Amino acid sequence: MTKENQIEISSETETSAAKAAPTGSEKMSPDAAGHAPDKDATDQDTEAPAEAEAIVEPDDLQTRLTKAQSEAQENYERFLRAAAELENFRKRKEREVNDLRKFANQNLFKELLGVVDNLERAILANRDGGSSDALVEGVDMTLKELLKIFEKSGVTPIAAVDQPFDPNLHEAVMQEECADVPENTVVRELQKGYQIHDRLLRAAMVVVSR
Numbered sequence: 071m072t073k074e075n076q077i078e079i080s081s082e083t084e085t086s087a088a089k090a091a092p093t094g095s096e097k098m099s100p101d102a103a104g105h106a107p108d109k110d111a112t113d114q115d116t117e118a119p120a121e122a123e124a125i126v127e128p129d130d131l132q133t134r135l136t137k138a139q140s141e142a143q144e145n146y147e148r149f150l151r152a153a154a155e156l157e158n159f160r161k162r163k164e165r166e167v168n169d170l171r172k173f174a175n176q177n178l179f180k181e182l183l184g185v186v187d188n189l190e191r192a193i194l195a196n197r198d199g200g201s202s203d204a205l206v207e208g209v210d211m212t213l214k215e216l217l218k219i220f221e222k223s224g225v226t227p228i229a230a231v232d233q234p235f236d237p238n239l240h241e242a243v244m245q246e247e248c249a250d251v252p253e254n255t256v257v258r259e260l261q262k263g264y265q266i267h268d269r270l271l272r273a274a275m276v277v278v279s280r
Contacts, residue, residue, distance in 0.1 A: 228263035
C-alpha cells in the first residue's frame with residue numbers, strides 16, 4: 071500500500087468519526103438527563119385540582135340534607151293543614167245540608183201554630199159553654215191530626231207547667247206569689263211553646279212564681 075492510500079483512508083476514518091459525534095447543541099448534561107420531566111406525572115398534577123373541585127365536602131352534604139328535611143317537614147305540615155281544612159269544610163257542609171233538611175219547613179209550622187191555638191181555644195170554649203159533644207170531638211180530632219203531622223216533622227211542645235223557668239224556652243209575662251211553689255217555677259201556661267228538633271220554634275208564654 072502506498073503512502074498516498076494510507077493518508078486517504080485515515081482522512082475518511084476521521085470524517086466518519088466526526089459525523090457520528092454529537093454536536094454541542096445535542097449534548098445533554100448528566101443532571102438534565104437524570105431529571106427529565108415525567109409526562110404522566112405532569113398530567114396527574116394537572117388533573118388533581120379538577121378532581122378536588124368535583125368532590126363535595128361532608129359539611130356541604132349535611133347542610134343540603136338538613137335543608138331538604140326541613141322543606142319536606144314544611145310540605146307535610148302544609149298538607150296536614152289543607153287536609154284538616156278540607157275535612158272541616160266537608161263537615162260544615164254536611165251540617166248545613168242536615169239543618170236545611172230538618173228546618174226547611176220551620177216558617178210553615180210557625181204559621182200553623184196559630185191554627186193550633188185557635189183549635190185549642192175552640193175546644194175549651196165549647197166545653198165550658200156546654201156545646202155539642204160531637205162538635206167538640208170533631209175539633210179535637212182535627213187538632214190531634216195536626217199535632218201528629220207536627221210530631222212527624224220534629225215539631226214538639228215545650229214542657230212548661232211545674233218546670234223551672236228557662237229563659238231559652240219560656241217567656242215570662244208576669245209573676246205570682248205562690249207560697250207552696252219554689253221561686254222561679256212556671257205555675258201557668260198562657261200559650262204553648264214549640265221547638266222543631268233542637269231549635270226553638272216559639273217560646274212558651276208563662277206565669278212564674280216569686
